[in-house]
Amino acid sequence: MSLLLLDIKTVITLLAIGNICVFILISAYSYQYKNRTIWTFVLGKLLQIIAFIIMLLREILPFTLSIFLSNTLLLIGTMIECIALLILLKSLTANVRKAIIIVTLIGLFSFYSAILFYNFENVRIAIVSITIILLVAFPVRAFYRNCKTSILQCIMLILYSAIALSLLLRTYNALVISTDVTLFAENEYQTLAFLTRFIEMLVGSIGFILLVKEQTDVELTRMAMIDELTNIYNRRAFIQRADALIAIELKKKSPLSFIIFDIDRFKGINDTYGHDVGDYILKEIAKVISNVLPKGAIFGRYGGDEFVVLVPNCNSAKAIQLAETLRVTVLQHPFQHISTACTLSLGIATTEATSTISLDRLYTNADKALYQSKENGRNQVHAIRL
Known part of the structure; x- marks a missing residue:
């Protein structure tokens, strides 16, 4: 039996529980320091938590409603998480904000259209995966630009690139290899995609807080070295x-x-x-x-x-x-x-x-x-x- 053949329900359950723990810890941290960027990240994680819980309740909730809600919240939560990263990296320009919102809206529109007119699970999986890949591309680009000045950002670059790659393989599997794939189907591509999200949940959340600290340290160093009025050395x-x-x-x-x-x-x-x-x-x-x-x-x-x-x-x-x-x-x-x-x-x-x-x-x-x-x-x- 392949090591990559894991029970997807178990992995999603771990994702939900892990994100809840991350949500509680980062919420406590952000409550103390009143950092709006952290609260943005927390909001993104909260929406993803609700999305994963709804996925687990698919057999209890009305089928179409669970699909609609879980994927809508997952995409919006991922968008907000990416926006928080871009704010932290000082890369969220007006054009980038507009582009990331447009990508999310196109992804949602395509997903809703698939539900109404071409309701096959492999198509829905492909649409959601591609949309997340495009969203993740924004912070990946920002991490790449800063990679030479920060080892931490190099690690984050590798992590989010791995997410994009695993989702690309999942899309390929859904559209080409196993066209009858379902959310809980056990195959290497499915497991790899969800395991990567699980690693991102752990390492990415820790990395985000470390990035906040890194930015704070840089600002404190700058304040200690730079004359506030003239912006040259003190x-x-x-x-x-x-x-x-x-x-x-x-x-x-x-x-x-x-x-x-x-x-x-x-x-x-x-x-x-x-x-x-x-x-x-x-x-x-x-x-x-x-x-x-x-x-x-x-x-x-x-x-x-x-x-x-x-x-x-x-x-x-x-x-x-x-x-x-x-x-x-x-x-x-x-x-x-x-x-x-x-x-x-x-x-x-x-x-x-x-x-x-x-x-x-x-x-x-x-x-x-x-x-x-x-x-x-x-x-x-x-x-x-x-």
Whole structure:
């Protein structure tokens, strides 16, 4: 006897019980954290639970009613589960939402048409299987895009791809091999399809919660490293990245340049136009500077209106040229809400990467150069070579 010949009623019963357990556990988790994405996933699972229970009651309920309800709830529940995954992966655009709803509606329309005009079980099985395959394709595509950055998402990609493949084999069996197949028929294709759904119920639900945690961890890391106002590195993150870069450049013996700048008379801007305009100026400067910095440069906000840049493999001449580019870029930028030009004063410290170089030393000397720029009248660049 083949190991894949299992009692389908037993497998569906396990699916229903397993999904109930998943529903209870994830509901308790989502109640604590008030996450709407998790509640969407829970709703999808709830509809699938009801669908599997109705399948088991097919011999008790009116036949047509049980077929209609179970498959309708199964397709809608699967759609909602896929939507929850797409929301979590930040892949649910308006067009994707529209497409996934259209796929579900076409699947339901085809299924109802089959019940009315061509009511053969193998056709109904094929329609439902194909619809689920198309629905699952949406998160599979999203997992594939993110696979390189997350091992967990690679596992989810394999899992949902396996579901699609097993349903494809089930469709082939229903339409080609065993055209008289029924829901509870015992064959390898049927068992494989339901076993895959059972594995998805276990691993997929755990994977979903782990994905939620992964996304939360990423956001917490981002919040710990990124300045909330300007969306560039904060002081702590800049120091960590800069120390690591200095260590790398130390091995190469290549020149390093540290640029520090602040906004001329920024306090006057705040006093004249208000702190909202001051915040706008900070954000806008961070954005325009980010666009002109060379690849590999580290850019951060040290505090207030003070910004710092560490540029690897950059000698004094290149650093002065870059600083002038930054100064002119800001000078020529059309800032809103203020009637005067916005200018920068910049200080540069350049050195060969040696064991005596530290970020503190670079900062101290660049700050001296910045002070000299301000003493000389602002809106200019001053450099110190160590």
